Amino acid sequence: xxxxxxxxxxxxxxxxxxxxxxxxxxxxxxxxxxxxxxxxxxxxxxxxxxxxxxxxxxxxxxxxxxxxxxxxxxxxxxxxxxxxxxxxxxxxxxxxxxxxxxxxxxxxxxxxxxxxxxxxxxxxxxxxxxxxxxxxxxxxxxxxxxxxxxxxxxxxxxxxxxxxxxxxxxxxxxxxxxxxxxxxxxxxxxxxxxxxxxxxxxxxxxxxxxxxxxxxxxxxxxxxxxxxxxxxxxxxxxxxxxxxxxxxxxxxxxxxxxxxxxxxxxxxxxxxxxxxxxxxxxxxxxxxxxxxxxxxxxxxxxxxxxxxxxxxxxxxxxxxxxxxxxxxxxxxxxxxxxxxxxxxxxxxxxxxxxxxxxxxxxxxxxxxxxxxxxxxxxxxxxxxxxxxxxxxxxxxxxxxxxxxxxxxxxxxxxxxxxxxxxxxxxxxxxxxxxxxxxxxxxxxxxxxxxxxxxxxxxxxxxxxxxxxxxxxxxxxxxxxxxxxxxxxxxxxxxxxxxxxxxxxxxxxxxxxxxxxxxxxxxxxxxxxxxxxxxxxxxxxxxxxxxxxxxxxxxxxxxxxxxxxxxxxxxxxxxxxxxxxxxxxxxxxxxxxxxxxxxxxxxxxxxxxxxxxxxxxxxxxxxxxxxxxxxxxxxxxxxxxxxxxxxxxxxxxxxxxxxxxxxxxxxxxxxxxxxxxxxxxxxxxxxxxxxxxxxxxxxxxxxxxxxxxxxxxx
Numbered sequence: 001x002x003x004x005x006x007x008x009x010x011x012x013x014x015x016x017x018x019x020x021x022x023x024x025x026x027x028x029x030x031x032x033x034x035x036x037x038x039x040x041x042x043x044x045x046x047x048x049x050x051x052x053x054x055x056x057x058x059x060x061x062x063x064x065x066x067x068x069x070x071x072x073x074x075x076x077x078x079x080x081x082x083x084x085x086x087x088x089x090x091x092x093x094x095x096x097x098x099x100x101x102x103x104x105x106x107x108x109x110x111x112x113x114x115x116x117x118x119x120x121x122x123x124x125x126x127x128x129x130x131x132x133x134x135x136x137x138x139x140x141x142x143x144x145x146x147x148x149x150x151x152x153x154x155x156x157x158x159x160x161x162x163x164x165x166x167x168x169x170x171x172x173x174x175x176x177x178x179x180x181x182x183x184x185x186x187x188x189x190x191x192x193x194x195x196x197x198x199x200x201x202x203x204x205x206x207x208x209x210x211x212x213x214x215x216x217x218x219x220x221x222x223x224x225x226x227x228x229x230x231x232x233x234x235x236x237x238x239x240x241x242x243x244x245x246x247x248x249x250x251x252x253x254x255x256x257x258x259x260x261x262x263x264x265x266x267x268x269x270x271x272x273x274x275x276x277x278x279x280x281x282x283x284x285x286x287x288x289x290x291x292x293x294x295x296x297x298x299x300x301x302x303x304x305x306x307x308x309x310x311x312x313x314x315x316x317x318x319x320x321x322x323x324x325x326x327x328x329x330x331x332x333x334x335x336x337x338x339x340x341x342x343x344x345x346x347x348x349x350x351x352x353x354x355x356x357x358x359x360x361x362x363x364x365x366x367x368x369x370x371x372x373x374x375x376x377x378x379x380x381x382x383x384x385x386x387x388x389x390x391x392x393x394x395x396x397x398x399x400x401x402x403x404x405x406x407x408x409x410x411x412x413x414x415x416x417x418x419x420x421x422x423x424x425x426x427x428x429x430x431x432x433x434x435x436x437x438x439x440x441x442x443x444x445x446x447x448x449x450x451x452x453x454x455x456x457x458x459x460x461x462x463x464x465x466x467x468x469x470x471x472x473x474x475x476x477x478x479x480x481x482x483x484x485x486x487x488x489x490x491x492x493x494x495x496x497x498x499x500x501x502x503x504x505x506x507x508x509x510x511x512x513x514x515x516x517x518x519x520x521x522x523x524x525x526x527x528x529x530x531x532x533x534x535x536x537x538x539x540x541x542x543x544x545x546x547x548x549x550x551x552x553x554x555x556x557x558x559x560x561x562x563x564x565x566x567x568x569x570x571x572x573x574x575x576x577x578x579x580x581x582x583x584x585x586x587x588x589x590x591x592x593x594x595x596x597x598x599x600x601x602x603x604x605x606x607x608x609x610x611x612x613x614x615x616x617x618x619x620x621x622x623x624x625x626x627x628x629x630x631x632x633x634x635x636x637x638x639x640x641x642x643x644x645x646x647x648x649x650x651x652x653x654x655x656x657x658x659x660x661x662x663x664x665x666x667x668x669x670x671x672x673x674x675x676x677x678x679x680x681x682x683x684x685x686x687x688x689x690x691x692x693x694x695x696x697x698x699x700x701x702x703x704x705x706x707x708x709x710x711x712x713x
Contacts, residue, residue, distance in 0.1 A: 104163030123150025153688025174684025278610025327353030395495035488517030566590030574629035
């Protein structure tokens, strides 16, 4: 089908979905028991009438959840045009996905490249190996063959220094609770070693390929049961040994939320351990493996980020925000790691450093200027070697280098441009031309659309970028259906990236908007800190300002404006729907944190206290209680229509947040706009989610948005 036919089909879809307002109606409210539960916290009475919905295993909770899911299905399944929408989304997602390759030397003149790729309707990505840049791919790890429903995921992978072996992690049902496995990269034969409890593993192979340093969590019984998802520590494993007897090198006596990672020098002597303590602070230690001594502190006790860029035999490249909120780089002699001996190789500039990788003889640095991406090359001492021209306004999916060869690889993407992987030979004094490794082709005509970057102003005068995507020639008549999204937290930068889920909305005449908010990393650590702890309200004010800009500049109106966010972004839209219910027509709130008084008690959410603060602290409780969405719902208020979606196997954010918020909103205004709950089984926070489940969720989200905004051509 050509592009013109596709557009016509989406117009039909939008008109059919628009008619769903009358066809679907408002689902009947499902009464939830309201208990008289009140906690006295730091001198404040805090009501929690739906505390009972925290227990996912309770039969009453399961019955209530089943009834909510059934009501949601009745409301969304009857929306006309869903089949056509689903067909279009499959066309957009069937182009697949592709990761950035990592290479290892196999023998003189030959390198083995490892990368992931998902093709067609495959639920999960497959790990491939390729001998030589122009060689033939062979599937190395394909979890699709292990579970036909797609609920087993490949979480992470690390090739050995010689490319002969691969360590990788798999998990089920979106839990991200990985089991480490080993496989021969030539024969594809599985080795017998398996190590559980290796979630988000950091791993460094020893030069001989006979073992590795890695991170995992304690075995059952080693710590109190409630803390088994914490206390991440560093171990050493030799192939063939019993993992239960692996030697622990680092972790005893540390705070339970410390998050160590490892890097090893090529000669195997220096083990660098980076310990993240939230998203604004970290520490670095060095272990002389040959001497067998205790870890030596390189950077500790400072409220700044430190991260290892590369651990070489004779130097450590260290990135930090110490004295430089936008980032700078140091070179350190591991034999003299004291601060007095550090040598600065890259000073702080007006740009924010996003990532740095080392390649033989140089450094590649990705940076941001007003949320616009740049990619530059430097020699090993920090002297400029030129800039690589990028295809346009977008973002990098990843940036990789290898310490034994002068090449880098990176992936570029933008709102209307799916991922293209580039490989660059950087042996020349100046930046060389990038060659395409692999490119995805999307079934859209990107020339029909345009991307704008405008500036909105928050209530305190802070200016923030706002990206707009829409059809060329779109009139600002104040009635354009618009969806606004954002994140604003955890130092995460929101940049233009391929967003296939929004394409049908754009084709139907909608405007897709993405706000850059404080709390992210787009302007450096000061920008991040301006949206965390007691300053979190800045993030909500920024998002509200972006919405008000859209209305004031006649892009849309409150009746035609929907907002969407997930995880910390779910908290964002949950907060603004309670603070400015008049400003939005519809809200899609995904895997959200919404009860900020009790969030830290569930799953691994104690890790998030480094960003939000702990409710156990009187001062933090005050600011958390001030914006906690669940506690800000008021009876009788005309709230927007809300779709909350969450998942049973989510180990990051407990589904109790969405359950309790659903009950509270439904009780607040039983005759108001619909409040729907979508709770999925055999799925988690999002990582490793099967493509079939991804499509099903997106169809529901956009069916809801199209019907509420009355989308039409």
